[in-house]
Amino acid sequence: MEYFLTEEQKTIKSLARRIAEEKILPVRAELDEKEEFPWAIIKDLADADMFRVFIPEEYEGLGGGCLELCLVVEELSRVCGGVATTYAVNALGSYTLIEYGTEEQKRKYLPDIAAGKRLTAFAISEATAGSDASAIKMTADKVEGGYLLNGTKQFITNAGEAELYTVIVLTDKTRGARGASAIFVEKDTPGFTFGKKEKKMGIRASATGELVFRNCLVPQENLIGKEGLGFIQALRLFDRSRPGIGAQAVGIAQGALEMAVDYAQQRVQFDHPIITQPVVQDMLAEMAIQTEAARALVYAAARMVDSGARKITEESAMAKVFASDVAMRVTTDALQVCGGTGYMKDYPVEKMMRDAKITQIYEGANQILRNAIAVELRKRKAKTE
Amino acid sequence: MNVVVCLKQVPGTTQVKIDPETNTLIREGIENIINPFDTYAIEEGVRLRERFGGKVTVISMGPTQAEAALREAISLGADKGVLLSDAAFAGADTWATSCTLSMALRKLEPYDLVVCGRQTLDGDTGQVGPQLAEMLCLPFIAYVNRIEEIADGKMRVRRMVEDGYEVMESHLPAVITVVKEINTPRLPSLRGIARSKSASIPVWGVKDLNVDPDKVGMAGSFTRVVKIFSPQQDRQGEIFQGDIEKQVDCLIGRLKDNGLI
Numbered sequence: 103m104e105y106f107l108t109e110e111q112k113t114i115k116s117l118a119r120r121i122a123e124e125k126i127l128p129v130r131a132e133l134d135e136k137e138e139f140p141w142a143i144i145k146d147l148a149d150a151d152m153f154r155v156f157i158p159e160e161y162e163g164l165g166g167g168c169l170e171l172c173l174v175v176e177e178l179s180r181v182c183g184g185v186a187t188t189y190a191v192n193a194l195g196s197y198t199l200i201e202y203g204t205e206e207q208k209r210k211y212l213p214d215i216a217a218g219k220r221l222t223a224f225a226i227s228e229a230t231a232g233s234d235a236s237a238i239k240m241t242a243d244k245v246e247g248g249y250l251l252n253g254t255k256q257f258i259t260n261a262g263e264a265e266l267y268t269v270i271v272l273t274d275k276t277r278g279a280r281g282a283s284a285i286f287v288e289k290d291t292p293g294f295t296f297g298k299k300e301k302k303m304g305i306r307a308s309a310t311g312e313l314v315f316r317n318c319l320v321p322q323e324n325l326i327g328k329e330g331l332g333f334i335q336a337l338r339l340f341d342r343s344r345p346g347i348g349a350q351a352v353g354i355a356q357g358a359l360e361m362a363v364d365y366a367q368q369r370v371q372f373d374h375p376i377i378t379q380p381v382v383q384d385m386l387a388e389m390a391i392q393t394e395a396a397r398a399l400v401y402a403a404a405r406m407v408d409s410g411a412r413k414i415t416e417e418s419a420m421a422k423v424f425a426s427d428v429a430m431r432v433t434t435d436a437l438q439v440c441g442g443t444g445y446m447k448d449y450p451v452e453k454m455m456r457d458a459k460i461t462q463i464y465e466g467a468n469q470i471l472r473n474a475i476a477v478e479l480r481k482r483k484a485k486t487e
Numbered sequence: 488m489n490v491v492v493c494l495k496q497v498p499g500t501t502q503v504k505i506d507p508e509t510n511t512l513i514r515e516g517i518e519n520i521i522n523p524f525d526t527y528a529i530e531e532g533v534r535l536r537e538r539f540g541g542k543v544t545v546i547s548m549g550p551t552q553a554e555a556a557l558r559e560a561i562s563l564g565a566d567k568g569v570l571l572s573d574a575a576f577a578g579a580d581t582w583a584t585s586c587t588l589s590m591a592l593r594k595l596e597p598y599d600l601v602v603c604g605r606q607t608l609d610g611d612t613g614q615v616g617p618q619l620a621e622m623l624c625l626p627f628i629a630y631v632n633r634i635e636e637i638a639d640g641k642m643r644v645r646r647m648v649e650d651g652y653e654v655m656e657s658h659l660p661a662v663i664t665v666v667k668e669i670n671t672p673r674l675p676s677l678r679g680i681a682r683s684k685s686a687s688i689p690v691w692g693v694k695d696l697n698v699d700p701d702k703v704g705m706a707g708s709f710t711r712v713v714k715i716f717s718p719q720q721d722r723q724g725e726i727f728q729g730d731i732e733k734q735v736d737c738l739i740g741r742l743k744d745n746g747l748i
Contacts, residue, residue, distance in 0.1 A: 113680055120674055151677035164677060 118177035133307035148218020161212035167408035172349035179353025183457030184307030195222025202327030223264040225255040236279035261311030282332035293318030304456030344422035348400035351429035358436035396425035426461035488539035494525035496556040524604030533564035561683035562675035573692035578705030585618035616664035
């Protein structure tokens with residue numbers, strides 16, 4: 103399908119593919135098996151300017167938007183969903199700063215993020231606050247010299263590996279979600295440690311763990327934007343970032359589709375390659391249709407985000423939900439086409455199926471996002487009555 | 488530290504066809520790449536600049552399309568490129584090529600180091616590096632696999648030899664050829680690609696180099712390619728039949744018939 107990408111977008115996509123094929127492909131099975139953080143690949147991505155893609159030009163970035171980020175994430179995911187997560191979460195950890203940070207904050211941190219010198223993370227989830235993100239309990243008490251942070255964040259991507267953390271905390275616990283604020287915390291701040299590192303089903307090359315804050319003092323100037331806006335900032339952030347999860351899902355589906363076609367072409371049963379069986383052809387065609395439809399929706403949503411439109415919750419949720427469901431279905435069917443071979447760890451399709459699952463869960467479980475879409479439908483209906 | 492890297496654009500395929508008239512490579516319609524050995528030279532040049540500052544200049548002699556190879560080198564970190572292209576340069580052997588490159592290097596002075604790949608994928612001679620050094624009256628070290636130190640106008644390098652390596656010291660400027668063990672070439676960067684697209688690549692011809700046209704190209708070549716061919720294989724296999732005894736007898740008989748035993 104022709105998506106009328108600009109020359110620059112095509113360059114970004116093709117370079118990301120080259121990195122994926124030359125640097126990630128040879129090590130993806132090992133990274134998955136050992137749950138190893140891909141530092142060497144992070145260096146390759148940094149050297150190729152991939153971290154500059156989502157940072158504004160004034161701060162040594164390339165000034166790309168949601169679509170440019172999606173192109174990189176898609177290509178990395180086509181080879182390894184885990185490495186793609188590790189990369190993409192840096193955009194998540196930077197957006198709040200880019201959007202609401204002061205000039206001084208941006209000058210201080212963004213050039214290092216653009217150069218890939220310091221990785222970032224975004225922390226909102228807690229043991230009691232998953233889909234109900236407003237249920238966070240972590241507090242930031244105003245004291246002399248700044249904020250005193252207390253609490254534990256759970257399931258945080260890049261935990262322990264990132265140097266810069268955007269953390270959503272309660273600066274006023276009496277006001278619930280309206281008392282939430284975004285605070286920037288640097289690694290090695292006294293009182294900030296890392297808890298359990300999770301063992302995951304998929305995206306195992308990415309690190310996921312707990313952030314533990316015990317009387318951790320951060321200076322006042324680390325507040326991003328205004329007090330009390332943290333929850334709204336987070337919601338706006340996810341509206342912008344969800345097409346990226348969609349892109350990850352599209353990349354995983356694309357990788358699985360290609361593996362299935364290759365396998366069906368070379369696997370001979372009953373004297374013929376199995377791709378000559380109508381029942382297999384039907385599966386492959388359906389996988390191709392679904393993957394392309396998901397890609398079209400993700401690119402369209404990303405372009406809408408980049409247009410500066412304010413109401414994007416519905417569209418970005420649609421792109422994420424549709425693409426992630428497609429990724430799950432396509433990887434499951436790809437494994438089915440590959441049969442017993444596909445079920446074995448020596449073959450990459452089972453990893454793709456494991457990697458696909460998370461895309462239906464994180465940055466808004468698909469059920470929650472369907473709720474959000476339905477809420478918009480009801481609101482619109484109510485307005486016309 | 489100013490480094491000049493010499494590179495060649497070569498056909499990126501093993502399906503090379505030879506023009507039966509001129510006995511040279513048919514380059515039309517074949518995707519061209521930077522000679523793989525030269526990619527290590529570019530990377531080493533860029534690493535030296537990262538260590539010591541200065542500039543990396545890439546030069547190449549070839550037809551106009553060789554400009555693409557220079558642009559690619561810029562996307563990989565080189566600062567600027569110069570294309571040596573002129574109808575008079577065509578058909579050059581290694582001597583005439585080295586003559587042209589050496590004139591360009593004189594024009595690029597001052598520089599501290601000239602880095603070349605050990606040989607090309609197509610010509611495979613490995614002669615241009617040493618010839619260049621000779622023409623420029625500069626010290627030369629071949630098959631370098633590590634640059635250990637550069638200080639006070641001198642460098643210490645390791646070069647690979649058949650049964651180990653040698654550590655050598657040389658004054659600068661000097662010419663070296665590098666082997667693939669010296670580094671792992673990086674991928675291009677997005678900024679590098681943007682720079683390579685907008686870079687202006689000057690083209691130097693016979694007049695710019697102030698060189699005698701008889702010393703370059705086909706006219707300046709001492710050697711002529713008379714014929715290029717793939718050696719014919721007329722080996723034939725024969726499988727002897729019968730039991731072991733009979734097969735052995737047949738084999739011995741055949742060896743005797745051919746005067747081999």
